[in-house]
Amino acid sequence: MRGVSKHFGEIPAVDHLDLTVGNGEFVVLLGPTGAGKTTTLRLVAGLEKLDAGTISIGGHDMTTADPAVRDVSFVFQQYSLYPHLSVYENLAFPLRSPAHPHSKSEIRRRVTAIAEMLRITHKLDNRATQLSGGEMQRVAIGRAMVREPQIYLMDEPLSSLDAKLRADLRLELKRIQQDLGATLLYVTHDQIEAMTMANRIGVIDQGRLIQVGTPREIYQDPCNLYVASRLGQPAINVIPPGLIPRFAVPPGTASIGARTEHMHISRSVNGSGQGKVEWIEHLGDQNHLHVRIGDHQIITLVDPETPMSRGDDVDIALTGPLFFDAAGNRLRGTGDG
């Protein structure tokens, strides 16, 4: 994709987006609702016409091609199964294209293989509308997987599932992708999906691609405050430079981003700590610690066995946090903690 743009009326949905997805790569586009992720996918699939730029798939220019010739498959957010057909027929539908004929036995072989992979073999004779949400989604994924297209496009396929099923399918999807060596462009607003499945993540905001990189790069080395705030649980703490005393920052620093691993929190010995523990959230395996420093609140992870309790005075030390200028861009300097 080169310089791809799409406007809906006055509003740019996708703004000069450049992205290359390598063969066999799993690329995740991460961004909030309305960032232009879905539009990007639809542009690649040919379901929307682009205003500017070019799209090529498998080395061929597909900018103005119809969806049918692009050789892509698409998993829609709202399943989009054919309601009047059985699960088997839904899975077989892409193989029954008269322009790309498959023999009956070939269709049967592929459909049963996919059904087995997605564990829906026992539902093959059901009507598409007689399935649970998770099953429908697996059929939708299966319908995309039954062909071997140049690229699989997936639009938040897991967003309407419950937490447990989402976690299961996340692993399954990654496994299938690795087994098939498939090329995938995947859209989500869920940072865990992005972090766990992607080879590379593209963070997108207001139609612009902000940063592309491996999950590790995006997490550890975000290019601006926006990217930094998309990843990490709990979200990165943004604090003004003067808040922690005796901590030097590079010139121009307007804010400091500090994640759990950038902070060392300890009970102050002499009762003169900078912060006060305001609240402890118990999540089971770990606790969220809410610390108040002046007018600012910091949320960080602590061991559930932490000796700290509400009202304790604490000292906070920073090690290697991220620095951002007034525009939110990253400053590549090191402070000293």
Added chain:
Amino acid sequence: MSEPQDSAADKLAARVASATPEPLARRVRGLSDRAIAWLFISPTIVLLLAINIFPLIWTIYLSFTNYKANRINRPIEFIGLRNYERVLTDTDIWHTLQVTAHFLCWTMTLQVVLGFGLAWLINKQFKGHGLWTTVILLPMMLSPAVVGNFWTFLYQPQIGLFNYAVSFVTGIPPSSFQMIGDVNLAPWAIVIVDTWMWTPYIMLICLAGLRSIPDYIYEAAEVDRASKWRQFWSITLPMVLPFLMLAVLFRSIENFKMFDLVVELTSGGPGSVTELASINLKREAFEKWRTGYSSAFAIILFVTVFGAASIYVKALNKVKQR
């Protein structure tokens, strides 16, 4: 110590009880709620029995007799299945059934094709499709008597617009053919008028069916490399089919009983080439006064429609469940 408090509580409870309204029924007449319910629906039931159920049973009874409604004093004789035998061996009856079948088959075919086509076009959401929908629906809202009258003028060989339109397209002079007067054309004249009047109905129901198919299904099909042609055959048509079949069911039952429109247009003529079953029935019953005979015919028609409709509904349910 606690006694005065208790009695105060009792008093309070009594006051609350007296202030609470009793159920409406008991307060008014001493009737139960169920009795009130019966009171409200009984007028409908009485009416239904009087003008629907009783005549039906009476017709069944009469169909086994030689009763003639214009000779009330003649003793009624029970003649068993003789009327049915006569109806089923009467060549006139078979002729009217043939006319009805012709009318039914052609009106349904034309209306399904045109209705579905129009719905498909309207569903393209072109500019002004709302206005067009209203215009197309107008014939359906007219009274059959008005439509019949209106088309007798359109079919006039000398001044009729229909004849002029045909002559404009084909080049044959307008007064050279008579839609209503010609033995070969009259059966088609009634088919055309019924199609003109009732195609909008099929269109409306098909449109509802088409609108019920979400866009994303087509998008999925497009990505799945289905051509427009295949999308139509494997998505549009199967998903509209239950709607279409329902519309055909309603229209078929109506057209099997068709009377008013055709009477207004041709009164069954010329000769008896447009004499539909119900027109024949009316003649037998109220012109020839063969009441018992026509009762038997009416029962046969009723059973035919009922049986055909039941089979059809079974098929419809199968399509729906697919």
